[in-house]
Amino acid sequence: MGEGKQLTKWLGRLQGTATFVYIAALCVGVALFVIAFIPGSPVALALPTELLSGLDRIGGVVPGVVVDPLGKVVFEVTDPTLAQRMLYLATVLPGLLLAAEVARRLSELLRSARDTDPFTTRTVRELILVAKITAFGGLGVWAVGNVAMWLLSATMLSSGARVDPEQSPLGWLAVGFIFAAFAQLISRGVAMRAELDTVI
Numbered sequence: 001m002g003e004g005k006q007l008t009k010w011l012g013r014l015q016g017t018a019t020f021v022y023i024a025a026l027c028v029g030v031a032l033f034v035i036a037f038i039p040g041s042p043v044a045l046a047l048p049t050e051l052l053s054g055l056d057r058i059g060g061v062v063p064g065v066v067v068d069p070l071g072k073v074v075f076e077v078t079d080p081t082l083a084q085r086m087l088y089l090a091t092v093l094p095g096l097l098l099a100a101e102v103a104r105r106l107s108e109l110l111r112s113a114r115d116t117d118p119f120t121t122r123t124v125r126e127l128i129l130v131a132k133i134t135a136f137g138g139l140g141v142w143a144v145g146n147v148a149m150w151l152l153s154a155t156m157l158s159s160g161a162r163v164d165p166e167q168s169p170l171g172w173l174a175v176g177f178i179f180a181a182f183a184q185l186i187s188r189g190v191a192m193r194a195e196l197d198t199v200i
Helices: 002-036 082-090 093-115 121-156 170-199
Strands: 043-048 072-077
Touching: 002 082, 002 093, 043 082, 043 121, 082 093, 082 121, 093 121, 121 170
Parallel strands: none
Antiparallel strands: 043 072
């Protein structure tokens, strides 16, 4: 009985955390969306130093200290156009929306598990769905973000060059794999319970 109450308590805490992440990500996303339509709102992007010139004339450092030729320098557009603001928004908003959706689904799943039984086929199906949303959605976020960054950099560099994608979707894929692994563990538990019920 005590273990059941302890599990219910932990499920409640996890649900509260997931709900907080969902609300926070959604609020930040809405705020960024609104700000993007305000003229003069900040647009910043890290540009590769190999595409820049005049870095040897930067002051404020002691002799022998130079800019990393393979690094990046963050630049901000002083008067960005609407197109630039939308491109900048596309580099951050999709990830926030995906995080919010995953957190929302996890919150609902945890609430259902706390109120009823966490070891059910429904839990397995929902976890697999969350895993797919995380993995495939993460690939979409990665693609959209990199295309937006690629286009935005072309509007900031006088040469019109575009920065190569450097972000990786591996983080999203790893989280999706973890959700899928948990789904398989619960599925195995459900199957074992069914086998025990037939024996008893």
